[in-house]
Amino acid sequence: MDGDGAGDALALDHLSKRFGDRVALEDISLGVPRGEVFGILGPNGAGKTTLVRTLGTLLSPSAGSAQVAGLPLNRENAVEIRRRIAIMPESPGLYLRLSVAENLECFADLYQTPHSKERVAAALEAVHLLERADDACGSLSKGLRQRVALARVLLSDPEVLFLDEPTAGLDPGAARGVQELVDDLRQRGVTIILTTHRLDEAERLCDRVAILNTSVRKIGRPEQLRDQLFAKSLTVRTLDPLTAPASVYAGLPSVEHWCEEAPATYILTVTDPAVAAPAVTRALVAAGADVLSINESHHSLEDVYLELVHRDQEVGQT
Numbered sequence: 122m123d124g125d126g127a128g129d130a131l132a133l134d135h136l137s138k139r140f141g142d143r144v145a146l147e148d149i150s151l152g153v154p155r156g157e158v159f160g161i162l163g164p165n166g167a168g169k170t171t172l173v174r175t176l177g178t179l180l181s182p183s184a185g186s187a188q189v190a191g192l193p194l195n196r197e198n199a200v201e202i203r204r205r206i207a208i209m210p211e212s213p214g215l216y217l218r219l220s221v222a223e224n225l226e227c228f229a230d231l232y233q234t235p236h237s238k239e240r241v242a243a244a245l246e247a248v249h250l251l252e253r254a255d256d257a258c259g260s261l262s263k264g265l266r267q268r269v270a271l272a273r274v275l276l277s278d279p280e281v282l283f284l285d286e287p288t289a290g291l292d293p294g295a296a297r298g299v300q301e302l303v304d305d306l307r308q309r310g311v312t313i314i315l316t317t318h319r320l321d322e323a324e325r326l327c328d329r330v331a332i333l334n335t336s337v338r339k340i341g342r343p344e345q346l347r348d349q350l351f352a353k354s355l356t357v358r359t360l361d362p363l364t365a366p367a368s369v370y371a372g373l374p375s376v377e378h379w380c381e382e383a384p385a386t387y388i389l390t391v392t393d394p395a396v397a398a399p400a401v402t403r404a405l406v407a408a409g410a411d412v413l414s415i416n417e418s419h420h421s422l423e424d425v426y427l428e429l430v431h432r433d434q435e436v437g438q439t
């Protein structure tokens with residue numbers, strides 16, 4: 122980190138990117154403070170890689186402007202921006218015949234990394250690959266290769282790290298391993314921009330997410346997005362069906378609506394679960410019901426995402 126501290130790691134102002142007639146990114150404005158893990162979530166073709174490549178100075182924007190690691194994104198600053206950031210692309214190029222350590226040494230040379238021996242060792246340690254340093258990359262599993270790729274982007278000690286679908290194609294165990302490494306990096310204060318179409322991953326790792334589908338559809342903390350899109354609700358389960366549910370639920374504070382989802386299972390739409398749940402509990406006990414559970418319903422980020430992407434498809438069809 123260069124210690125200037127001030128300002129955001131990223132600031133995008135009406136950024137757009139077209140390839141000929143095809144609009145890949147449309148009018149994107151957002152800011153990412155330093156130290157944040159920021160997720161860019163979107164289906165295939167949403168523009169995630171285009172956004173990473175544009176901010177990484179590999180593509181030039183068609184309109185709008187941006188600041189990356191404190192510098193205006195333009196041709197003059199491209200070299201210095203690249204010095205401050207690192208990109209882990211979708212398919213990281215590694216020399217499969219060379220060992221893990223040799224791969225990293227090659228890239229350290231290429232990047233003219235100072236103290237390259239120490240840096241390679243530190244990067245290997247950061248991704249827990251010291252014991253595999255002498256193994257040929259070609260002999261490693263996909264998950265371990267992905268770790269080598271992560272070590273590679275750590276060689277330059279970037280301020281801002283772009284990870285483009287780092288767990289795509291990995292089995293759940295290997296994906297979890299990469300996610301834990303991302304968590305370690307967060308502890309060190311690196312700003313991380315992570316693209317993914319895995320919602321569990323975004324939910325687990327990211328402080329905030331932008332749902333991208335050419336334009337930014339929503340932006341916020343995962344739980345904020347859930348709250349914005351879905352009504353809050355309680356699920357009530359009783360041992361036996363209530364004889365008169367309407368008289369139990371009607372008129373309770375904060376309960377707006379109720380329905381019987383299944384025998385002895387009721388969904389209550391509420392304005393504030395903290396007000397509704399105690400009142401519902403008292404009313405059920407007063408009615409002589411045996412309560413099995415009262416739970417606040419949890420909408421996952423996946424629900425939010427499918428809702429938005431589904432709306433896009435519906436709009437596209439009209």
Ligand SMILES: Nc1ncnc2c1ncn2[C@@H]1O[C@H](COP(=O)(O)OP(=O)(O)O)[C@@H](O)[C@H]1O
Nearest residue numbers: 140143145163164165166167168169170171172
């Ligand atoms: N170099 C390119 N030339 C033309 N079209 C491109 C190019 N790169 C990406 N696109 C198009 O831009 C859109 C976004 O692609 P991409 O950024 O790769 O999406 P994602 O990474 O979210 O899957 C797609 O419609 C893709 O076909």
Ligand SMILES: [Mg+2]
Nearest residue numbers: 169170171211
């Ligand atoms: Mg992509």
